[in-house]
Amino acid sequence: MKQGNLRQIVSEKIAGKSLDHHQLAALLKHQPPKPAAKRFTLKQLPALLATLLICLLVAQSLLTTKLSIEEKIGSEVAKNHIKLKPLEIKTSQFEQLQHYFTELDFTPVLSRHINLNRQALIGGRYCSIQGITAAQLRLKDTTTGQLQSLYQTHYDKNVFSGIAGLTEGQQPVTVHVKGLTVDIWVEKGLLFALTKN
Amino acid sequence: MLTEENLQILYRYSYVLTCNEEDAYDLLQCAVEKYLNSSQVASCKLAYIKRIIKNQHTDNYRHDKLLDFDSYDDTIIPLDNELTELEDVIINEDMVETMLLSLSPDEREIIFYWAYEGYTAQQISDTLKQPRGTVLSRLHRIRKRLIARFGPQMDCSLEAAQ
Known part of the structure; x- marks a missing residue:
C-alpha cells in the first residue's frame, strides 16, 4: 500500500475522484444553450436611427479633419471668390492698392505669375486665409472677361509649411475646388492663391 | 458555461465535504441547478458554486442532525508552522x-x-x-x-x- 506525506496522499486521493461520462453528460445537459441574437423590433428604431446619425456625423467630422492644408486653403478662397463680396477699393492702379492696405503686416506685391496686360486689376478688400489677415485683389481676364481673385498673405511656416512642393520660387500647386481651379504658390515671402474659373 | 474541468473540480470539492461519491454527485447536481436558475451573474462562478455547495451541504446535515459544531479549544495557540x-x-x-x-x-x-x-x-x-x-x-x-x-x-x- 502506498505511503507518503499527508498532503500528497490526500491530493492524489481527491484527484482520483471523477465524474463518469454519464454524470458529466447529465450535468452539462442542464446548461442552457448560448442565448440567440435578439430580434430587431420597431421599438429599437429610434435608437438605431440615432446611432446611424451619430456615425454619419463622426464620419463627416473625420473626413473634414483629413483635408490637407492646400485643400483647406483652396476651399476657403474658392468660397470667398464665389461670394464676390463688394470691393473696398476700386482701382486699376496697383500702387493705390498698396497704399490702401495699411493694416497688413506685409506689403502687397505683384507676382511674376500675374500679367497685368492680360489680367486687369479691378480693386481689392481685406480678407483672411486660415485665420491670417490677407489681401484679396480682384482681377479680370481681358481675353475671356472672367473674374479672378488673387489672395496674398504673410507666409507663416507654422501654418503653411505642410503644403507639399510649396517652396519659394517653385511652380504653383494646383487644387480643384467647387468647380474652380486654385493655384497656390510662395513668392517673395508671401503665400499667393489665385482662383480661376 | 461550466466546463467539464469545472465540474470535476466541483465534484471533488463536494466529495471532500460529503465523503461519499453518491452524495457528492447529488450535492453537485443540486448546486449546478441552483446556479443556473439564479439570476445573479457571478464574476467568479467556481467560487460562487462552491459557496452554494457548502451552504447546501450545511443545510442537509443540519436537517439530518449529522453536523457536529465543534467548539474551539481555548488551549490551542495557532502557530505559523x-x-x-x-x-x-x-x-x-x-x-x-x-x-x-x-x-x-x-x-x-x-x-x-x-x-x-x-x-x-x-x-x-x-x-x-x-x-x-x-x-x-x-x-x-x-x-x-x-x-x-x-x-x-x-x-x-x-x-x-x-
Missing part, C-alpha cells in the same frame, strides 16, 4: 477515507484547499473569509485529532522528535 508540521504527517493511502470521515466538514474543506488546491494558510483564509488565525487553529486541531486517532499508524515527525 502548522502547515509544515501537517505536511510532515505520513499516511497510508488506505487510511485517507477513514481520516477524512474523522474530520468535520469544515475541517475537510480546509484539507481540500490545502492538499488538493495547494493553498497557503493565507489563501485559505482569503477564500473562506475566515481569519488566518482560525485557519491555523483548525489545522492544529486536524493534526492533533489525526495523531490522537491514528497515532500508532502514523509516522509523525513531531512525535518522533518528542
Whole structure:
C-alpha cells in the first residue's frame, strides 16, 4: 500500500475522484444553450436611427479633419471668390492698392505669375486665409472677361509649411475646388492663391 | 458555461465535504441547478458554486442532525508552522477515507484547499473569509485529532522528535 506525506496522499486521493461520462453528460445537459441574437423590433428604431446619425456625423467630422492644408486653403478662397463680396477699393492702379492696405503686416506685391496686360486689376478688400489677415485683389481676364481673385498673405511656416512642393520660387500647386481651379504658390515671402474659373 | 474541468473540480470539492461519491454527485447536481436558475451573474462562478455547495451541504446535515459544531479549544495557540508540521504527517493511502470521515466538514474543506488546491494558510483564509488565525487553529486541531486517532499508524515527525 502506498505511503507518503499527508498532503500528497490526500491530493492524489481527491484527484482520483471523477465524474463518469454519464454524470458529466447529465450535468452539462442542464446548461442552457448560448442565448440567440435578439430580434430587431420597431421599438429599437429610434435608437438605431440615432446611432446611424451619430456615425454619419463622426464620419463627416473625420473626413473634414483629413483635408490637407492646400485643400483647406483652396476651399476657403474658392468660397470667398464665389461670394464676390463688394470691393473696398476700386482701382486699376496697383500702387493705390498698396497704399490702401495699411493694416497688413506685409506689403502687397505683384507676382511674376500675374500679367497685368492680360489680367486687369479691378480693386481689392481685406480678407483672411486660415485665420491670417490677407489681401484679396480682384482681377479680370481681358481675353475671356472672367473674374479672378488673387489672395496674398504673410507666409507663416507654422501654418503653411505642410503644403507639399510649396517652396519659394517653385511652380504653383494646383487644387480643384467647387468647380474652380486654385493655384497656390510662395513668392517673395508671401503665400499667393489665385482662383480661376 | 461550466466546463467539464469545472465540474470535476466541483465534484471533488463536494466529495471532500460529503465523503461519499453518491452524495457528492447529488450535492453537485443540486448546486449546478441552483446556479443556473439564479439570476445573479457571478464574476467568479467556481467560487460562487462552491459557496452554494457548502451552504447546501450545511443545510442537509443540519436537517439530518449529522453536523457536529465543534467548539474551539481555548488551549490551542495557532502557530505559523502548522502547515509544515501537517505536511510532515505520513499516511497510508488506505487510511485517507477513514481520516477524512474523522474530520468535520469544515475541517475537510480546509484539507481540500490545502492538499488538493495547494493553498497557503493565507489563501485559505482569503477564500473562506475566515481569519488566518482560525485557519491555523483548525489545522492544529486536524493534526492533533489525526495523531490522537491514528497515532500508532502514523509516522509523525513531531512525535518522533518528542
